[in-house]
Amino acid sequence: METFLKAIASYPGTSRKDLFLEIFNLSEEELETRSFFGIFHLESEIGILESQLNKMHSLTYENFIKDELTLLCKEFPVSKAIEFELFILDEQDQFVREKLGGVSAFTDWSGKLFFAVFPDAQVRSTLKSVINHEYHHHWRMHALTITKQNQTLMDRLILEGLAEHFVEIRLGDAYLGPYKDALTEQQAKDLWESTYKLCRTELGGRTDVYMFGSKEEKLPFWGGYSIGYYLVKWYLEKNEGSSIEYMTSLSSENFIF
Template sequence: MGVIRTDRWMEEDFGRPEVFCKNIKQAGKDVKDFYRYLQSFGMYRPSGQSKQTFLSLKEKNAWEKIAALKAKYQKLWKGPDPDIYIFPIRAGNGFGFRKSRGKSGVTLPDAVFLFLGPVRDEKEWEALLIHEYHHAARMSRLKRPLMEYTLLDSLVFEGLAEHAVLEYLGEEYISGTSRLYTGRQKMQAWHRFFAENLERKKSEKIHDDLLFGRRYVPNMMGYALGYFLIEEFKNTHAFSTAKCIGLASETFLTKNFK
C-alpha cells in the first residue's frame, strides 16, 4: 500500500508498459486491456517526449512529494491507504479527459493512478492528488462495488472532489470542467438529460454518455453539473470536505434538483 515505486519499473522497461503493468495487482488477467484502459485516462505511450517527462518527474522527486501529500490528506480525512501509481502523462495531452495543466488520473476502490507532466506550479500535482484521493476516501466510506454506483453518485463524486480542491488550494486550481456553462445551461441539461436518469448505474452505457457528455449531451456536462450541485448545496448548508466526504449522495440534492 502507499506510493508504489513505478519509477523503478520504468527504469527497466519504459518502452514496454505491458510488461511492468503485470505488477499492478488491479490489472487482472488481461494486462493489455488494462493498459488501454489507463491510456484512456492519460497514461503515457512510449516516446522520446514521454521519456523526457519521466526523467523530469524523477528529477523533481515526484514519488516522494506525492507520498507526503497522500499522508497529509489521509490524516486530514481519516482516509484509506490505497496503492498509488505514478506514470508520465501521455505526450501532447490530447486525450480529451481532464486535459488541463499537465495532469490526469483515475481511481479504483483500492488504487489511485496519477498521470503527471512537467508543471511550473507543483500545486497542480496536489490538486490532482486531492481530487483522486478524495474519490478513494469516499469509496471507502460508501463501500459499494464500483459498477453499482449510480449517475447521481458519480456527479457527487466529481463535485465533492473539486470542492475539496477549492477548499484546500483555492479557485485557481479547480478544473476547467467545473466552470463550464452558465447556471441556466446546467439547469436545462439537468431537466432534459439527467433528472430522469439519476439511478442509471456505472455498468450502463448511458451513465458515461451523460457524465462525460457524449453523443447528444454537452461535453463534460456531468462534471460541470456535479460541481454545480455541491455549489448549490453550500449556499444553504454548512460544508467542509472532512465532514461531508461520506454523506449519502441524495443529501446533496437541494430543492432545485428535486
C-alpha cells in the same frame, strides 16, 4: 519505471507490452485503462523515455505526491490504506496537456490512485489540485457502500462535485479544475431539470455520456462534472455550514435539487 526501461534494454526482442504487464503486475484490461488515461506510449524511443524519467525525478513529483497524501491522510483519515502509481504522460496527448494542465488521474475501487504526469515544472500546481481531488474520491468511496456495480449517475455527479468542492475548501478557487466552467450555473440548472434529474438512476457505462458529453445525444462536454459541482453548491446554499466531513458521508440522493 526504471525496471521497465532496463528490461527493454536487456531484452530488445521481447514484446514491450508483455514486459510492462509482467513488471507492473497488470492485466490487459488494467493496461488499457492506464493507456486511456494517457500513460506514455510503450513503443516510444528509449532515449526519450529515459530523458522524461530523469526530468520527472528532478522535479521530485513522486515525493511531492507522497508528501501531499501524507498530509491529507492525517487531516482526513480513511480506514483504507492508500497507494498510488505514477507514470509519465504521453507527450503527444494534447488533450491532457492543454485541457487538464498536464495531469491525468483516476482512483480505482480498491483505493489505489493513478497519476499520469507531464514532466514539466508548470504542472506542479495542477498536480496538487488533482492529488486533492483524487484523495477525496478515495475518502468518499470508502465512506459509503457505493460499488462499481451499483454506482448510479447521481453517485458519479456527487462524487465529482464533492471532490472539486474539497479542492476549493482546502486549496482555494485558484486550484479548481476546468470542469465547473463547462456550463454556466443557469445552463446547469436547465440541464439538470430537463435531462440529468430524470436519468439519475442510470447505471454502468451508460453514465459516461452524461459525465463526459456526447454530440450525438446533445450532451455537453464535461456536463456531468459541472452539474455535480453545482448540485453541491445548491445543497450548501440550503444547508449553510455543512462540513466537507458531513457531506462526504452523505448519500447522493440528499443532494437532489
